[in-house]
Amino acid sequence: SNPPAAVSLELSSFQLETISKLHPVVAIWLNFAPDHMDRYPTVEAYRAAKLRIFENQTADDTAVIRTGEELAGLKAKVVTFSTTDSSADWYSEGHTIEHGGEAWLDMDRETSLRGLHNAENTMAALAACQTLGISQGTMREALHGYAPPPHRCELIRTLDGVEYLNDSKATNLHALESALRSQTRPVVPLLSKKALAVVTFGQIARPLADLFSTAVSCESVSTLADAVATARSLAPRGSTVLLSPGTSSFDQFSGYEQRGNAFRDLVHQLR
Structure with missing residues (x-):
């Protein structure tokens, strides 16, 4: 069978500690909060491990990040999303997702996803897919049929x-x-x-x-x-x-x- 055109990975700080050649075409940073402090001596050490996801990216790659996250030294092109800053590349007030001044998706009418955090997740996914050349229609169709995992809002x-x-x-x-x-x-x-x-x-x-x-x-x-x-x-x-x-x-x-x-x-x- 043909190999997949793209692979989506969720990488933990534990996994990122040991990377050497990982080179994501698109890397997404949703948010950061202290965690796993039984493993890391400081919050800064935990954050440094998470930041390694961007380590091998170049100017030809894309980093999708939430507006307001202070991520210095990124080499990739930065695409932003936000639920508070309408100047971000992707913006949502919680219902409608906008990109380039146009409404892309009505979360309430077209998906079963609810809440600002799901709007953030959706914008990050849309930004990544657009970078990979996936059409708006294909993205919308996938979201229409997406059933979120149970127990998560x-x-x-x-x-x-x-x-x-x-x-x-x-x-x-x-x-x-x-x-x-x-x-x-x-x-x-x-x-x-x-x-x-x-x-x-x-x-x-x-x-x-x-x-x-x-x-x-x-x-x-x-x-x-x-x-x-x-x-x-x-x-x-x-x-x-x-x-x-x-x-x-x-x-x-x-x-x-x-x-x-x-x-x-x-x-x-x-x-």
Whole structure:
């Protein structure tokens, strides 16, 4: 069979530590946050390992980066994307993706992807594909049929004008922050500037409620089932109920998948 025209790789800092000849035609930098500090002596060392993805690129290659990321010394052509800076090569306010002053894609109408972080991911992918000469029509067709993986801001259903999103994969605070920042509607149950209330559950429910209570109304319950029922009672039409725990699931579940599946089942049982 013929070899693929292109290969897409997600590379961890662990893998990038040992590269010597890796030469991506397109390298994408979505964002950066401290992680794996049990492996790296400093945040700077972790960042340096991640930056090696650009190491062997030349002026004939492309680096796709989010506007505002300080990445000095890049040799490749830089293509930018942003949800805050309309002067970026690719821009979205969360719904419509624009490029070259033209609307390219309506995220809400043409895809099942939701949130600013998914707009960023989509813009980065579109920029990479355009660099490789893939047509706009082919890209749009692929996105129309794309089903996002479960447990990552997964839209479960809309009931009485309220969206229910399953982001059980958010097992750390950076993922939680991304999920909250990505919302364009008032949110229940977790903390954001547009939060209506916080519903906490599980082993650390009370400490979390105490922490958030200075900023927003809080409800503390024992189980996920109670949390869903409480959020249902608090969420008005036009808002979002978001399961985005920001921590592991091992107090009540075997993993984030089981927690997300339980949330999905509970939401489908709502009447």
